[in-house]
Amino acid sequence: MDFDHSPRTEELRQKLMTFMETHIYPRIPAHKAEIEAGQFPVSFMEDLKALAKAEGLWNLFLPSLRDDEPGTGLSNLEYAPLAEILGQVSWASEVFNCNAPDTGNMELLHMFATEQQRKEWLVPLLNGEIRSAFAMTEPDVASSDATNITTSIRRDGDDYVINGRKWFITNACHPNCKVLIVMGKTDPNAETHKQQSMIIVPRDTPGVEIVRNPTILNMHDPEGHAEIVFQNVRVPAGNLLGEEGSGFALAQARLGPGRIHHCMRSIGAAEMALDLMIERLQERKTFGKYLSEQGVTREWIARSRLEIEQARLLTLKAAWKIDKVGAKAARKEISLIKVVAPNVHATVTDRAMQAFGAMGLTPDTPLADSYTWARALRYADGPDEVHMQSIAKMEIKASNRGRSAIWLTPPQR
Structure with a gap:
């Protein structure tokens, strides 16, 4: 490497x-x-x-x-x-x-769109003329397991009819958001991972209603993390992305690179927080010493640098492996960094906030907003716990049972 x-x-x-x-x-x-x-x-x-x-x-x-x-x-x-x-x-x-989420949507359309879909949606997205949203998460089920989603995508003649409720749909409230890629079930009776499909829904289609744009940790994001109701939303059958039953596979293709993009940006945010912290610690005195001369704050600096470098190397390894063998074969590395990077982002930012005292809680620095987003990233594209379960399963599957005998000393009789 x-x-x-x-x-x-x-x-x-x-x-x-x-x-x-x-x-x-x-x-x-x-x-x-x-x-x-x-x-x-x-x-x-x-x-x-x-x-x-x-x-x-x-x-x-x-x-x-x-x-x-x-x-x-x-x-x-x-x-x-x-x-x-x-x-x-x-x-x-x-x-x-x-x-995000435009990057993931562009990747999906780049890989799976028909020529008509490319012309209508991918080209404007690549040119930056419109924005988009990805509608998968639902409030009534544990959407970290995509097989749980309940939104219905039902074929009706030359159309599909969509009914369901989604939420935390990033970007849906942006004035330039013109299209949603919606994940739902086309066949609830099919094999578990063949029930889901994705379909392209223009934002202004009748029956698409944004119910609310909730704040996250009391921070308002004008682009939105919207709750959306789809009520008898009718779109042409040609809007289906890929084939019926391919939704779960498409979601995995979309999430791989997108997950590490979040991690890359989180490392940059952590670097920004560390820069602010170091500058602050060199400006403020307590009990006759600059804060940067205190043992505890020097440990904050050192630990932050250790954590950022570790996260950066793991991110680069995941990126390298995706390039070499694809996102599917790199799923362990993707899960590893998806857990590590948001936590490093949050931890380093938290230390920086502590260095700024009460000011760190206010809009006078970017730290409070950055911390909020770091916390949200522990849910985005799969919560920490799901990635940890995946990592553990892969480790167990890859283990060589019986090798422990090499290192264990049998009891003497």
């Missing part, structure tokens, strides 16, 4: 850091002010997207591109250090068309 930056990655990394320093960091206060004033989308987002596209910093996330698809064609390993930079500012990914 070689995790050195390729020349191309290093060139893009330098360009990206310059772009962030020139166009993103200076606009953080303005972005915050517009959101607080109810201005959304923010007034300068489209201008920034045009700049990013002009500089070749566009669709960095998608490894394999067709000739008619705009982007850089980076591998997951090449994309990792770039996503880490994007993770330092919560809204930066959208500027480069690298924001």
Whole structure:
């Protein structure tokens, strides 16, 4: 395994850091002010997207591109250090068309869409002209097990009719969200993992109702984590993504790279928190000493660096393995980092908040919002506990029973 930056990655990394320093960091206060004033989308987002596209910093996330698809064609390993930079500012990914859930939806459409579906939905998404949402999670069942979902997708002549309730549907409240990819059951009597299908639902289809946009830990996200009711929503049969019964397999294909993208950004957010913490500790004195001279705070710094480096290496390994053998064969590494990265993100951010005292709880720093999202990521794309179960099962299956006899000393008689 070689995790050195390729020349191309290093060139893009330098360009990206310059772009962030020139166009993103200076606009953080303005972005915050517009959101607080109810201005959304923010007034300068489209201008920034045009700049990013002009500089070749566009669709960095998608490894394999067709000739008619705009982007850089980076591998997951090449994309990792770039996503880490994007993770330092919560809204930066959208500027480069690298924001969830659009990235996962674009990957799905890239792999499985018909030519008509590509033309109608993938091309506008790749061009950054529209936004999208992925509707899988439901409030009434444990959706970490996708076989539990109850939303009905029923064939009726040349159409499918959709009925059900979804929630925590990220991005559904964005004004530019024009399409939902909905997962539901087309055949409840089929084999367990063949019951589900995915279907494309235009956001303005009659019967699609956003019930509410709940806050998370009392933080309001204007893009939304919406609760949505689908009541007799009728779409053409041609909107089916893939084949009937392929929904579970499509979900796994979508979630693999998407999970590590979250982890890449979490490492960037943790780096941002550590930078803020170190600066704060060197500015403040207690009992005649700078906080950075206190033993306990130096341990915070050291432990944070240890944890970030460990998480980064595990993320790079997962990205490398996806590139080499695909997401399915890399599922253990994906589960490992999906548990580790959000927890490192939360732990380092928590220490930084402690260093800032009461200020760390306020909007005067980005830490409280970052901590909130780190906590939410422990549910997103599968909760920690599900990934831990998967890891344990794979370890047990791979174990070599009887090898313990090599190391165990039998009792002397």
